Amino acid sequence: MIAGKMETKVWVFLHRYGKVDQLCDEIDVIKPFIVSDETQKYAVFIFDWKKRVGTNTIIKTEERLGDLHCDGAIIIANRFSSTASDMAEHIYKHCNCKIILFKQKEIDQMLACNW
Numbered sequence: 260m261i262a263g264k265m266e267t268k269v270w271v272f273l274h275r276y277g278k279v280d281q282l283c284d285e286i287d288v289i290k291p292f293i294v295s296d297e298t299q300k301y302a303v304f305i306f307d308w309k310k311r312v313g314t315n316t317i318i319k320t321e322e323r324l325g326d327l328h329c330d331g332a333i334i335i336a337n338r339f340s341s342t343a344s345d346m347a348e349h350i351y352k353h354c355n356c357k358i359i360l361f362k363q364k365e366i367d368q369m370l371a372c373n374w
Contacts, residue, residue: 265305265307265335265363266305266307268363268366268367268370269292269303269305269335269366270292271370272366272369272370273292273294273303276294276296277294277295277296278294278295278296279292279293279294280292280293291303291304291323291327291332292305293327293329294333299330299331300328300329300330301329301330301331301332301333301359302320302323302324302327302329302331302332302333303332303333303334303335304320304332304333304334304335305335305336306334306335306336306337307336307337307363308336308337309337310338311336311338311339311340311343312334312336312338312339312340312343312360313339313340313342313343314340314342314343314346316334316343317334317343317346317347317350317358318346320332320334320358321350321354321356321358324356330356330357331356331357331358331359332356332357332358332359333358333359333360333361334347334358334359334360334361335361335362335363335366336360336361336362336363337362337363338362339360339362343360344360347359347360
């Protein structure tokens, strides 16, 4: 079910924070993980692209959250455009929906820590 190296790292990382499932929706190209505990539920999208993740991806992610019944989203990618970061902040301030951006390097560093 977990396709690539980056997905495997994320799977390991997310298990530190709660129960993890991966959705198997045949329609979606990007199949999100769902990480949840007793108080919150987040969709985790992994974009293992060479290009930067931009505002269009942030907007589409926000739209998906309603369908997934999640409190927010975590987007993991190699790079983000500066406008994507601004868009995620704008959504949090004005739509009461949290979208957290992580670079793959940050996940690697957190996995390297023994906490």
